[in-house]
Amino acid sequence: MKYNIFDFDQEIAISLIKEEVDEKGKSIIYKLDVVDLLLLHTIADYMNRKSIEKMIINDKIYFWISYNIIISDLPIIDIKKQALSDRLNKLAKLNLLEKEIVRNSQGTYSCFRIGAEYEILKYKGGCSKLQKGEVLDYEPKDYTNNNYSTNNNKEDTSVSKKDEIDYAYIKEQWEIICPMLASIRDLNPKRKKAIANTLKNNNANVDDMIKCFKIIASSEFCKGDNKQAWKATFDWIINDTKSCFNRLLEGEFSKNRYEHELYEKIINGNTNIINKEENNKNNNIVINGQIYR
Numbered sequence: 001m002k003y004n005i006f007d008f009d010q011e012i013a014i015s016l017i018k019e020e021v022d023e024k025g026k027s028i029i030y031k032l033d034v035v036d037l038l039l040l041h042t043i044a045d046y047m048n049r050k051s052i053e054k055m056i057i058n059d060k061i062y063f064w065i066s067y068n069i070i071i072s073d074l075p076i077i078d079i080k081k082q083a084l085s086d087r088l089n090k091l092a093k094l095n096l097l098e099k100e101i102v103r104n105s106q107g108t109y110s111c112f113r114i115g116a117e118y119e120i121l122k123y124k125g126g127c128s129k130l131q132k133g134e135v136l137d138y139e140p141k142d143y144t145n146n147n148y149s150t151n152n153n154k155e156d157t158s159v160s161k162k163d164e165i166d167y168a169y170i171k172e173q174w175e176i177i178c179p180m181l182a183s184i185r186d187l188n189p190k191r192k193k194a195i196a197n198t199l200k201n202n203n204a205n206v207d208d209m210i211k212c213f214k215i216i217a218s219s220e221f222c223k224g225d226n227k228q229a230w231k232a233t234f235d236w237i238i239n240d241t242k243s244c245f246n247r248l249l250e251g252e253f254s255k256n257r258y259e260h261e262l263y264e265k266i267i268n269g270n271t272n273i274i275n276k277e278e279n280n281k282n283n284n285i286v287i288n289g290q291i292y293r
Contacts, residue, residue, distance in 0.1 A: 008041070
């Protein structure tokens, strides 16, 4: 038997089995196959990217991963969104991933972090606790009780290097952050050149551009609440039309107290701190305990 599949111990992968009975009394068995291992390997790789968005939910760091990106990166598995969602839920059931759904006024986001069983699969440590309730000689690292802080954890940063431009990430973030505005069909060479020039001319990086997207999404003016019913577009910001890049970062488009407070949170990098329970209960954006309707 081949020892490793996608850097995971095949023997452990076979042993990871969980059985549940649904509300109709039907038995459901969760077990891994090669597609599951490929997905888990891919998601773990995403989590190592500096540019990936992080969310703090109930004092835990989660990684915001788009299903569209997974499907785009793995055409070989030819999978639809619902089938992908089912497989990721299976990985969560087997404690290989932890999954949270965050809903706010900007959309619905699937967020993940490594689960408690991951290290058993990655670094062989005997039979899984899922299969037998015994104590292992090798205990996996407990990811479930880690308290992270964006202020004191040096690893908790999404700042990109100024000479690295992740165009696919920029496109993804526009679609996620600004779904109320016109979407992007494609990033052609002309648009990529415009992005590179704007960042270079403003001595900025990808994260500064993402901040501009968030400021646009927080500005009623940029979303059409103005005399001309004008709305910001992707090309408007990437071409730095009328020096809009710096004007956004300087707060010119934050027209009231609420928008200015949110603008300051965005500039300080605090817009991903969301209290899940309050957010789902009230359908509000909750930032550092402050509720934004």
